[in-house]
Amino acid sequence: MLHEVSEIIGRMREAVVGFGEYGIRFRDREGEVKAFLGRVLAASRVGFIYGPFRAGKSTFLKTLASAMQDTGDVVFVYYDYNVPIVRESMPEVIIYAPVDIKKMVIEALRSIQLASPFVSVNLGEVLRVILSVLSREGLRDRLRDVEGVIFVFDEYDRYLKSRAGDPNFRDLDYVAGAFAQAVEHVDVRRIIFRELADRRLYFLFPISDQTALRVAMRLGGKGLTMPYLLWNLPRQALREVVNEVAELTGAKNVDVDLLWSLLGGNVRELEVLVVDYNWDYRRWLQEEVIERKIIRTLEEYERAGRFGSIGKVLESLVDKGRTAAGDYGLGEFMGQPDAIEGDYGLLENNIMINLTGAEHLSELPTEPWIGKRYAYQIPAYYWVLRAMIRKGINVKPEDVLKEINESGRN
Ligand SMILES: Nc1ncnc2c1ncn2[C@@H]1O[C@H](COP(=O)(O)OP(=O)(O)O)[C@@H](O)[C@H]1O
Ligand SMILES: [Mg+2]
Numbered sequence: 450m451l452h453e454v455s456e457i458i459g460r461m462r463e464a465v466v467g468f469g470e471y472g473i474r475f476r477d478r479e480g481e482v483k484a485f486l487g488r489v490l491a492a493s494r495v496g497f498i499y500g501p502f503r504a505g506k507s508t509f510l511k512t513l514a515s516a517m518q519d520t521g522d523v524v525f526v527y528y529d530y531n532v533p534i535v536r537e538s539m540p541e542v543i544i545y546a547p548v549d550i551k552k553m554v555i556e557a558l559r560s561i562q563l564a565s566p567f568v569s570v571n572l573g574e575v576l577r578v579i580l581s582v583l584s585r586e587g588l589r590d591r592l593r594d595v596e597g598v599i600f601v602f603d604e605y606d607r608y609l610k611s612r613a614g615d616p617n618f619r620d621l622d623y624v625a626g627a628f629a630q631a632v633e634h635v636d637v638r639r640i641i642f643r644e645l646a647d648r649r650l651y652f653l654f655p656i657s658d659q660t661a662l663r664v665a666m667r668l669g670g671k672g673l674t675m676p677y678l679l680w681n682l683p684r685q686a687l688r689e690v691v692n693e694v695a696e697l698t699g700a701k702n703v704d705v706d707l708l709w710s711l712l713g714g715n716v717r718e719l720e721v722l723v724v725d726y727n728w729d730y731r732r733w734l735q736e737e738v739i740e741r742k743i744i745r746t747l748e749e750y751e752r753a754g755r756f757g758s759i760g761k762v763l764e765s766l767v768d769k770g771r772t773a774a775g776d777y778g779l780g781e782f783m784g785q786p787d788a789i790e791g792d793y794g795l796l797e798n799n800i801m802i803n804l805t806g807a808e809h810l811s812e813l814p815t816e817p818w819i820g821k822r823y824a825y826q827i828p829a830y831y832w833v834l835r836a837m838i839r840k841g842i843n844v845k846p847e848d849v850l851k852e853i854n855e856s857g858r859n
Contacts, residue, residue: 458482460516466508468716469724471697475512477686478505481679482513484810489677490523490597490651497665498655499807500679501826502799503717506655509679510601514545521547521594526554526579527601530608540575540602550591557582572602573630597649606656659796659803666806678804680811681714681827690716700728710853713818713828734846738829742800743837750794760842766793767838784835787820800830817856 461482464475489496498506514525525545542558544551561578579600583592592598656662668674682690688705695703700723711730712718718737726733747759756762767782770789774782782788786801795801804813805822813819818831825831829849836844836852 454483454486457486457513457516457520461512464512464515466512468694468697468720471694473690473693473697475508476689477682478509478512480812481509481810484677484808485513488808489653489675489810490599490649492675494650495652495674496654497662497674497676498653498679498810499657499662499665499676499802500811501681501715501802502657503715504679504681505716506657506679507603510603510653510655511543514543514599514601518545518551519547521550522596524550524592524595524598525601526598528575528603530602530604540608542579546595550588550595553588553591554582557585557588572605576600597651599651599653601653601655603655605654606658610658657799659791659799662803676807678807678809678811680809680813681712682716683714683812683814684709687712687714687716687719690719694719694723698723698728703728707850707853709828710832711827711829713814713816713825715827718827718829731846731850734829734833734849738833739844739846739849742798742830743833744842746794746798746800747842749798753794762793763837763842770838782838783817784831784838785820786818786823786825786831789823789834791823799826802826 458479461475461478465472466475467473498510500506510525511527514527517523518525525543527543527545529541529543531541544554546554558578561582582588583598654665656665662676665674665676681687687709691703691705691708694700707730708719708722711734712722721737722728722730722733726737744759747762751757751759751762754762756765766789769792770782770784773790774780774785774788777787779785779788789795789801791801791803796803801823802825803822804820804824813824816828818825818828832849832852833844836848839852840848
């Protein structure tokens with residue numbers, strides 16, 4: 450049986466994660482741990498974990514893996530396909546397991562690499578090597594008491610993207626093919642390594658790219674895979690993180706409620722605001738949100754569709770939004786995610802995200818930037834678009850803050 454969930458969560462509570470030059474406490478995620486242990490490990494064998502850009506997927510999986518590593522219930526084999534690492538040789542592998550197992554796996558891997566310098570990033574090859582290592586006599590016996598081996602292939606979508614040579618990762622066929630191949634490799638390996646397959650093998654791909662998600666969903670339709678959604682932290686957890694970071698940086702009078710209305714629990718974006726912008730949320734709104742995300746996305750869309758100007762793109766967006774809001778009975782159009790539906794490049798540029806077709810590991814907060822089918826990845830995007838729908842393209846941070854205030858939030 451798996452160890453007590455509360456015991457695992459208790460251990461995760463002690464973890465420290467990076468925040469700029471600081472370390473902060475790992476927060477929340479009880480619901481996700483329960484859902485992960487209960488549903489992910491009960492059902493599909495190939496899972497895609499997706500969510501808002503930098504929602505905390507890697508941190509969640511690594512912290513959970515660390516917390517479970519001495520239980521001996523499951524072994525995590527964590528491959529990091531982070532591009533700079535991959536370029537050097539093979540993906541970095543981290544083994545989360547009781548010390549003796551970890552030692553055996555690492556020694557076996559090392560012996561293979563000594564015998565034939567093993568430099569491959571090919572997923573099928575990587576799988577073949579690690580599974581043959583796990584099947585070695587001594588290890589196989591030691592793994593007898595282990596319930597399952599969980600393989601995580603992190604950043605695989607980014608790696609594919611870099612391979613595709615297409616900076617926008619729009620080549621669906623290429624990516625679909627690569628993921629389909631990955632899933633196939635997994636299936637073939639499962640059959641070849643039958644003794645190990647009794648141990649239950651799970652293969653997880655944390656992904657953040659919308660295109661990759663679409664591919665994952667297409668594969669899911671064939672019953673091969675399942676997408677799981679992990680959201681940003683909830684309001685209370687963000688409050689705790691903000692207070693901790695305020696203390697660490699000596700910031701005074703931080704408006705936690707406003708930060709929730711801007712960041713919606715995305716800790717990585719808080720890090721950008723604190724470290725790169727020294728808590729100056731007006732400048733952060735101007736440079737990161739208005740210019741780098743919204744305007745840039747509209748410009749890209751304008752170029753592709755020859756609208757003539759981004760003002761015209763916005764007009765088209767408002768037309769579409771009004772019609773959809775009417776059709777779906779959403780009331781007056783104010784940038785509701787279910788009325789915009791990720792169009793205008795908003796999905797591809799990680800401004801919005803699709804919520805359908807996935808199992809939700811996290812509970813989503815009830816907020817205007819989160820719809821039934823689509824959501825904004827962070828609320829600041831929603832408020833900026835709302836201000837633009839009201840005032841046109843040229844909005845300033847003050848307009849956005851006013852939009853938040855007048856909605857009666859702060
Ligand atoms: N549960 C958490 N509690 C506190 N901080 C977190 C938590 N999860 C993530 N973070 C912070 O958010 C950052 C981004 O998380 P990361 O796991 O890299 O996101 P993703 O893998 O989804 O892109 C991390 O560096 C960490 O600082
Ligand atoms: Mg990650």
